[in-house]
Ligand code: SF4
Ligand code: SF4
Ligand code: SF4
Ligand code: FES
């Protein structure tokens with residue numbers, strides 16, 4: 001991370017949903033986590049304007065909210081794709097050539113680790129052992145698992161999910 | 168008390184002390200890195216490890232472990248030294264060894280401990296951090312590669328400053344001290360985090376590469392900005408004040424400063440300082456010798472005195488020392504023979520000189536700063552208390568957060584204080600403070616919460632009767648509040664065991680100072696809250712020596728001698744010689760057009776100042792004066808504390824202290840001269856009430872409090888609800904956080920952070936006017952029109968706009984005439 005100001009939000013964020021989440025938990029002690037989770041559920045990530053809103057309405061420092069958001073891996077600060085592609089780079093998958101699978105995804109999607117395609121269709125992530133080493137190398141798209149991955153299969157997966165509806 | 172043994176020494180310590188505290192009180196030094204006496208214990212660095220016989224088997228952190236009866240502590244053993252060395256070695260793994268270019272070198276705890284523990288080889292190796300350095304702001308440089316994760320910056324910014332700029336962000340090896348969105352620092356720039364950072368991770372940019380710590384001489388003195396009276400240590404080299412040095416043991420505030428005290432000292436060595444006297448010749452100001460300048464001034468004073476002493480008048484700033492203000496009074500009253508003297512436009516002090524004087528029998532606050540932390544409830548009138556007196560704001564923060572003090576605020580807008588836990592802000596319609604305060608009193612009477620002592624005081628019956636028309640039900644709407652809000656606030660205040668009212672003053676808050684002071688004093692008297700610890704009223708004078716100026720009697724004894732009348736008399740040609748010392752009426756007095764016209768009419772204008780101010784530009788003679796850093800003397804701050812000001816550098820250029828200038832004029836005109844500040848102070852001690860027995864020795868390091876004897880009475884204060892002007896905005900003026908008067912315009916810090924005036928308005932109004940942040944708008948009142956940049960903030964209520972008064976360009980006094988509220992229109 002750098003000291004550069006956060007990326008400009010290109011689209012206006014509608015804060016109605018965030019306000020509703022805050023309303024719901026307003027009087028609950030220790031409400032910061034549920035509020036942030038609720039917001040992430042609504043928006044798919046935690047947009048910057050919602051951090052400012054939460055800070056203002058719950059009277060918490062924005063810096064502290066940011067600290068919480070960057071501490072827990074569950075939170076995302078940037079919009080996430082409709083389809084989250086996870087490729088395992090654990091030991092078993094690594095031995096079976098996971099890096100090639102990773103590189104092929106990078107190549108085809110023109111994004112890197114933890115990045116999202118501009119059309120918000122795909123987010124790509126390298127992950128540690130997914131617990132199905134027998135099927136190495138392993139990939140997942142949202143909840144679907146794809147074992148014994150090959151370069152060929154990467155193309156099929158991308159083709160398949162590029163056709164699917166965004167909603 | 169608890170008895171224990173530390174390094175074979177018998178030690179007694181309070182129950183809640185830690186081993187570290189107990190050792191310190193016994194003169195035993197335990198090294199620390201993450202501990203700070205002002206902050207909650209953190210226990211993160213493990214530098215302070217000690218051995219406790221009763222807890223054998225592991226080393227114990229001294230900074231978090233409470234003492235217990237019979238404890239036996241050893242602070243140095245080979246094992247402890249090894250453990251501490253290990254802590255340092257691990258820190259040095261990541262910490263870059265760039266001490267030769269680090270501004271903290273010499274003042275760095277890590278460097279000093281590394282030296283002390285002789286850590287010269289490291290068993291380990293690791294890669295250094297590669298964090299980007301934050302150079303985005305002009306005041307604080309953040310190099311997180313040097314950070315040792317002690318957390319002090321985040322804790323001080325939260326616990327004391329209540330800004331909360333920092334937090335640990337990210338996880339694991341990526342973890343670092345960061346800001347929101349890991350962005351550049353954008354905060355109040357009080358510099359507290361820089362003061363406590365044990366290493367060079369946070370450094371002052373104005374001080375960068377200016378000097379090594381050990382090469383500076385250090386002079387303790389008092390801040391010359393606001394009335395809080397914070398003690399400062401100036402770091403000096405080659406006759407330049409290069410920085411303010413943090414000293415955690417200085418003053419009631421433990422070395423805490425605000426952005427002005429910390430980062431606004433540059434006016435002292437500013438290249439804009441006047442270095443020679445100037446005399447107007449053929450229309451322009453040209454350099455002159457002191458002899459020439461002083462003789463011209465003396466000549467005019469002598470002539471005018473001979474013709475009519477009242478054709479001379481003096482306006483002086485309460486930034487001068489007591490000694491100088493005393494001589495100013497002497498020059499005019501005794502040497503010239505006129506009562507025409509005033510300061511701060513004649514109203515910034517009338518809360519004291521007329522308000523408190525009439526109600527209590529003296530022109531000062533009955534309470535002191537120490538009462539803030541002893542109260543059960545604080546009632547702050549105007550949230551601006553934080554902007555005008557930031558370090559008193561810290562005291563409020565600490566009281567509310569640590570001591571659980573209740574905070575009530577009545578104000579025309581919300582502010583930073585409103586965000587504190589347990590703070591309740593009652594936003595009322597601007598200008599209706601008195602109506603509201605009277606309604607509170609009425610409500611206290613109706614609820615039978617009047618203290619038994621009240622009815623014995625003079626004026627009680629009349630006061631009680633005068634409140635009839637202020638029943639909460641009747642005036643709530645005019646105040647813009649609910650009647651139930653008024654009664655509940657009144658009940659909270661009256662029922663609080665100890666309650667203190669805080670009232671900030673200043674050139675930005677021009678109207679009804681006297682009435683405000685009396686209305687709050689009435690409230691305190693009604694509930695028996697004057698003259699008791701943690702109770703009363705603290706009237707917060709704006710400038711460093713506002714209280715001193717009042718004590719030295721530099722205010723008019725009658726309306727016909729006040730600043731406004733003096734200027735009117737100037738305009739009418741009655742006052743011919745106007746002597747202005749340190750004031751800048753053109754910018755800071757209300758109604759710029761009128762003030763300028765009056766000053767232009769003066770036949771002879773002398774301005775004695777540090778800078779060629781907007782007023783000095785009009786002068787016939789300009790006398791270059793010294794800053795506080797070039798002076799010995801005393802200031803009297805909020806809560807009547809008289810403290811010593813000590814000379815840190817020689818006068819800049821040919822400038823002279825105001826004391827020297829005034830003394831030589833008095834001498835030339837036939838009076839007795841003075842050679843030193845202490846000589847004048849001796850006279851003050853013999854003549855000024857409350858100062859008897861004071862001398863510089865008696866004042867010592869922490870000053871003395873001027874004693875008062877209260878002769879209280881109720882004074883009826885009437886006010887009708889303000890008439891609103893349809894279709895217009897209510898403009899209120901005041902102080903911006905980073906500024907104080909017009910002097911802070913010469914301070915690098917405040918000018919970088921807040922370089923120009925602005926007008927702040929509510930989100931709703933901004934939306935209605937289709938205006939957004941940073942747009943420039945025209946603001947028009949019945950007196951004039953100016954352009955200002957817009958700030959949009961949720962703290963503003965709809966229909967109310969705020970503008971700070973410090974700036975010369977587009978100065979707000981073009982629009983104001985000293986009323987409670989100025990009605991303006993705003994257009995794009
Ligand atoms: S300068 Fe003051 S407000 Fe800013 S981060 Fe440091 S402590 Fe906080
Ligand atoms: S920046 Fe300084 S004060 Fe803050 S955590 Fe790092 S070392 Fe400590
Ligand atoms: S300006 Fe006031 S609050 Fe700030 S450091 Fe100076 S005396 Fe203290
Ligand atoms: S290493 Fe890939 S699933 Fe276990």
Ligand code: FES
Nearest residue numbers: 201210212213230
């Ligand atoms: S000073 Fe005690 S743990 Fe840091």
